[in-house]
Amino acid sequence: MQAAELFARPTVSPALELGAYEELWAQDGQSFKTLADLFSKSINDLPSCFVDLDVAKARAREVLRIFKSKHLSDAGFVVHGTMDYPQALRDARHPIQCLYYRGNLDLLSTPYRVAVVGSRDASEDGVRRARxxxxxxxxxxxxxxxxxxxxxxxxxxxxxxxxGGQTIGVIGTPISETYPKENAALQEQIAKDFLLVSQVPVIRYSRQSPQWNRLFFPERNATMSALTHATVIVEAGETSGSLTQARAAIQQGRKLFILENCFSRGLKWPERLLSQGAIRVSDYDDIRGHLGIPAHQDR
Known part of the structure; x- marks a missing residue:
């Protein structure tokens, strides 16, 4: 959006837009694709342009009550068209209009951000490589x-x-939820000291089944890719959610790195992604070189 358009727009109320976003998601059949299609036809419109304002305010109060019950006094919300919205998100196939966050949003403006992803059921070697x-x-x-x-x-x-480094968590649940539960302390530390982000609507998530809520996780991967300069797959099976992120990275023009060990397990996906533009790497120096990251003197 051009600067003139920003100044021409009335003052944006984050609370109102939060409620409007939640109300849009409360409609049957709504998805990230349908919302992206809606806003692609009206690129200067806010969520509040499409819902009754009194309903939006009521939805906002409902979400804020949930935040209060979870003791989340630091939860924030940004919407496309405002200064704090990360423009990198527009590279996604179905760019999200709004983002919830806790922590330091400036971390999305740092020179280098790299996603490290892989299997939930990781091997000991995989965990060592990731660390x-x-x-x-x-x-x-x-x-x-x-x-x-x-x-x-x-x-x-x-x-x-x-x-002693910085880290960002991109979650597939609402900003008010924790999954898995055993990572509650880790998630809270990241939210307090660094940055936690989510695109998942609070009310819709609370009212539908876990089976439907699982569909938010692949969309989370596409957003994680858009918010980073590169994704590194440490290890992954043929049905891993990391492959969703891999495909998104290629589509978004982000670098996709696949560690050498992934090619020696009889898996089909590494070669397939390699043919689509992924980069095979054997060690960290390969990654650093491809990204042009200056080496730290003490490393």
Whole structure:
């Protein structure tokens, strides 16, 4: 959006737009695709342009009550067309209009952000590789991004924190929820000290079944890719959600790195993604070189 358009727009109320976004999601059949299609036809419109304002206010009060019950006094909300909205999100196939967050949103403006992802049911070798990679990234001043899932995600986040680095969690549940429960303390630490983001509507999530809520996770992966400069797959099976992120990275023009060990397990996906533009890497120096990251003097 041009600067003139921003100044021409009336003052945006985050609370009102939050409620409008939640009301849009409350409608039957709504999805990230249908919402992206809606806003692609009216690129300067806010969520409040499409719903009754009194209903939007009521929805906002409902969400804020939920936040209060979860003791979330620091939850924030940004909408497309405002200064704080991360423009990198527009590279997604179905760009999200709104983003919930807790923490320091400025971390989305850092020079290097790299997603480290892989299997929830990770091998011991996979966990070691993820931890080593995260620590190398942190030493070079890179922000480590992952999804706070079990396995590789948890290893990447915790190693980044242990090394004194910065990390961002991109979750597939509302900002008010924790999944898996055993990562509650880790998620809270990331939200308080760094950045936690979610695109998942609070009310819709609370009112539908876990089976339907699982569909938010693949969309989360596409957003994680858009918010980063590159994705590294540490290890993954043929049905891993990490492959959703891999496809999104290629579609969005982000670099996609596949660790060498993924090619020696009889898997089909590494070669398939390699033919589509992924980069095969054997060690961290390969990744650093492809991204043009200056080496930290003490590394």
């Amino acid at each position: 080593r990679l995260a620590k190398c990234l942190v030493k070079d001043g890179v922000v480590v991004v992952s999804g706070l899932a079990k396995g590789i995600d948890t290893a990447a986040h915790t190693a980044a924190l242990e090394e």
